[in-house]
Amino acid sequence: MLLPIDQPLDLVSTLLSGQAFRWRIGDATSFSSPGPPRRTGEDVASSRQVREEPWYHGVIYRNIVKLRIVPGGIEFYSAPDDERVVAPLLMDYLGLNVDINEVYRNIGTDDRLRASIAHYPGMRILRQEPWECLVSFLCAQASNIPRITKNIEDMATAFGRPLELDAPAGSGVRGMVRRSSFPTPQELATATRQQLWDLRLGYRADYIYETTQLVAEGKVDLAAMREMDYDRTLAAMMEIPGVGDKVANCIMLFSLDRLDAFPVDVWIDRAMHEWYFTPQGKKLNRKQLRLWAMQQWGRHAGYANHYLFHGRRLMGKEDQREGSVA
DNA sequence: AGCCAGGCCCTCC
């Protein structure tokens, strides 16, 4: 099915850069290292080099979704639910209801940000499912993307529901995709503390165990948090074990409709001191940085955060993986 | 071998 879009969308930056952890590149289920771009194999003889966008697959709303960019929009398949059912969910999940050009006008306030925007046009903030997002960022403290990805996948495999997507013949999609849904709070609540510990989550296992009980028992109501104002949502989030200011802001930004949320991690901390509070200025703590940013960029501060984060990796160090194949 | 990671929490000052 084709989902028409008329604004830039950069799938690799949006899906694989650390806001969600269940997206993979490639036609079929494969957890081997991504490696170099794969050959299509069929149109090698063709003199005209048709540059085809890669497929991605992930799991949202208990569906496997496989998608890629095509002229005019997004081509996608889903299972077990029909594409007509998944289409609006996918649209919403990808944040395509947000006018990104308006966002850029609001956050393009200096050269650094404008450079980052120019380098990552179409990198979006996802609108994820709050429960999965919460567990993901409980995993994230003192960790890294590959490890978080493994932790989340292990929980899905152990406590979620197995799914498969068999692409229709002649669709040009090759390979069966087998994934598991991320467990619901009730499903994950069946896990014992020891079982979680055995997934090698480290000390995060305790946070996840405690949090799962709270959500499954209804003592934490994530859906309700989408309706609250920023301060109330933040306060409610920080009641959750293992959730501090940074993690709360990540969850709020990526899943609770708070595009004004501004998570300050070590990288943002460095970038802001380096770029906005230069040498001798007194050091601001993380909460002060967040308040300053929210003042500066208002209701799209979270987008500024994401572009600062990626902008710094752009200028700070070399860009190791970049899909700019000739 | 030893240090540290995309934090949080608890203790102590």
Add this chain to the structure above:
DNA sequence: GGAGGGCCTGGC
């Protein structure tokens, strides 16, 4: 209120 150390595990 804020600085400092501990915490599972994995990677360098």
